[in-house]
Amino acid sequence: MSSHLRPALHKWKLGLLCGCLAAAADAAHAGHAKPDPLAREIFKQLIEINTTDSVGSTTVAAQAMQKRLLDAGFKPADAQVLVGTNPKRGNLVARLHGKGKLKPLLIIGHLDVVEAKREDWTIDPFAFTEKDGYFYGRGTQDMKNSDAVAMAALIRMKKEGFVPKRDIILALTADEEGGTDNGVDWLLKNHRDLIDAEFVLNPDSGGVDADAGKAVAMGVEATEKLYADFELSATDPGGHSSLPHPDNPIYEVSRALDRLQKSPFPFELNPVTRVWLEHMQNIEDGQRSRDIKVILATPPDGDAIARLSTNARYNSTVHTTCVATRVEAGHANNALPQRARAIVNCRILPGHSPEEVRQDLQRIFAEPKLAVRYIDPRTDQRLERAPERKAMTPPLPRKDVFDAITRTAAKFWPGIPVVPQMETGASDSVYTMAAGMPSYGVNGALIDRDDVRAHGRDERLRVSAFDDSAAFYYEFLKIVSSAG
Numbered sequence: 001m002s003s004h005l006r007p008a009l010h011k012w013k014l015g016l017l018c019g020c021l022a023a024a025a026d027a028a029h030a031g032h033a034k035p036d037p038l039a040r041e042i043f044k045q046l047i048e049i050n051t052t053d054s055v056g057s058t059t060v061a062a063q064a065m066q067k068r069l070l071d072a073g074f075k076p077a078d079a080q081v082l083v084g085t086n087p088k089r090g091n092l093v094a095r096l097h098g099k100g101k102l103k104p105l106l107i108i109g110h111l112d113v114v115e116a117k118r119e120d121w122t123i124d125p126f127a128f129t130e131k132d133g134y135f136y137g138r139g140t141q142d143m144k145n146s147d148a149v150a151m152a153a154l155i156r157m158k159k160e161g162f163v164p165k166r167d168i169i170l171a172l173t174a175d176e177e178g179g180t181d182n183g184v185d186w187l188l189k190n191h192r193d194l195i196d197a198e199f200v201l202n203p204d205s206g207g208v209d210a211d212a213g214k215a216v217a218m219g220v221e222a223t224e225k226l227y228a229d230f231e232l233s234a235t236d237p238g239g240h241s242s243l244p245h246p247d248n249p250i251y252e253v254s255r256a257l258d259r260l261q262k263s264p265f266p267f268e269l270n271p272v273t274r275v276w277l278e279h280m281q282n283i284e285d286g287q288r289s290r291d292i293k294v295i296l297a298t299p300p301d302g303d304a305i306a307r308l309s310t311n312a313r314y315n316s317t318v319h320t321t322c323v324a325t326r327v328e329a330g331h332a333n334n335a336l337p338q339r340a341r342a343i344v345n346c347r348i349l350p351g352h353s354p355e356e357v358r359q360d361l362q363r364i365f366a367e368p369k370l371a372v373r374y375i376d377p378r379t380d381q382r383l384e385r386a387p388e389r390k391a392m393t394p395p396l397p398r399k400d401v402f403d404a405i406t407r408t409a410a411k412f413w414p415g416i417p418v419v420p421q422m423e424t425g426a427s428d429s430v431y432t433m434a435a436g437m438p439s440y441g442v443n444g445a446l447i448d449r450d451d452v453r454a455h456g457r458d459e460r461l462r463v464s465a466f467d468d469s470a471a472f473y474y475e476f477l478k479i480v481s482s483a484g
Contacts, residue, residue: 038152046147049064059083059087062111066080066094068155078096079092091173101166103198105197107168107169107202108200108439109204112179113139125459134460135460145445149470153470168481169194196437205219220420220440221421222420225347228348232365233253236248253327255365256342268318275420277296291304323346325344374386404483444473
């Protein structure tokens with residue numbers, strides 16, 4: 001990461017903190033916001049449209065949102081559904097026209113969701129369910145909640161006759177979670193004119209961290225990890241199961257995965273994660289706070305690193321992580337396997353490439369007969385070498401964006417710090433950043449740090465958190481689009 005970002009990030013940190021404290025006196029919105037019926041209605045509709053890669057369709061969801069925009073008075077040219085080679089992978093591009101004095105801002109949000117099997121959930125993942133103060137359903141955290149909030153904000157502004165200083169573009173897209181038809185990438189290559197913007201807001205990252213429903217910090221994505229999938233495969237002639245031998249491919253793959261579990265990648269900090277940890281040191285207490293303090297020292301304390309790494313969030317912040325997500329082997333109960341395969345998913349720290357990690361995996365696995373191949377996300381092909389590209393360089397903070405964040409956050413959660421963070425997953429910001437559009441991850445969804453259920457069973461979001469996020473985003477968007 002470029003050294004010129006260090007002073008900018010520390011200046012940003014101090015400015016955000018001061019901004020929060022100064023604005024805390026304006027607590028008109030402290031407490032929970034009133035429900036937004038339109039946002040809730042859109043949220044329900046999106047949850048109940050299956051947009052998984054296997055059987056779902058983002059085109060259906062995009063068309064449903066297009067109809068809402070047209071009914072609200074948007075012209076057809078300002079609410080388009082655009083489809084590439086796969087008719088089930090449609091994208092919506094909408095535009096609220098401003099005064100034209102400034103270049104547009106772009107909001108990106110994906111419509112697709114990861115798979116959800118009914119037998120794994122206690123409720124139907126594609127039936128919007130309100131229970132015990134939560135909304136349940138696939139996409140309630142990732143990220144149909146933010147799609148609904150952005151849609152409701154645009155419709156509300158249109159009906160009010162609000163005219164910002166710059167156009168607001170909303171792109172709701174396909175295949176962020178996987179598949180070969182990524183919508184943001186495709187739109188940039190085929191319809192750049194429709195989504196070209198001065199900067200990008202991506203509510204797929206960032207958000208309000210909470211403990212037992214109490215906000216402790218608002219995270220704003222300043223950088224993110226790089227996503228990469230690798231396939232491990234071992235083969236053997238096989239044979240009758242009554243004649244086992246040590247070259248069983250299943251054993252080769254399982255030994256490799258066992259070594260992976262016991263071989264964490266090296267500890268590493270960058271300017272963004274260092275600033276985030278400096279804030280978390282004051283938010284945490286007891287041993288965890290002390291551990292953060294000593295890992296920030298030079299040299300960092302190894303025992304503290306080990307203790308913090310037992311927590312999934314801290315572990316993924318200070319390490320490249322690789323984890324087995326799928327395993328397949330054998331062809332009959334009474335036959336030795338002829339092939340065993342596993343998928344290892346990696347989230348790579350800035351400064352490192354997929355090819356570097358692929359070579360690291362080969363060294364960790366130490367199985368000469370085991371092939372380790374990179375999976376091309378666009379074609380699903382298995383490649384002998386992975387890309388050399390590295391994670392995105394974080395953009396310099398924009399005063400208009402972060403002033404709007406701190407001013408609005410202080411109304412809803414007075415006194416909480418606004419903290420730059422590294423997205424430990426990955427998002428479509430990788431495409432917009434590569435296209436030269438600075439991208440910032442921010443949303444107003446409050447989620448308990450011990451209840452992150454994105455991609456998991458019984459995904460849910462507090463009802464009050466959704467209502468607050470809808471009110472937050474509407475106000476934030478009006479402020480940021482009127483600045484300059």
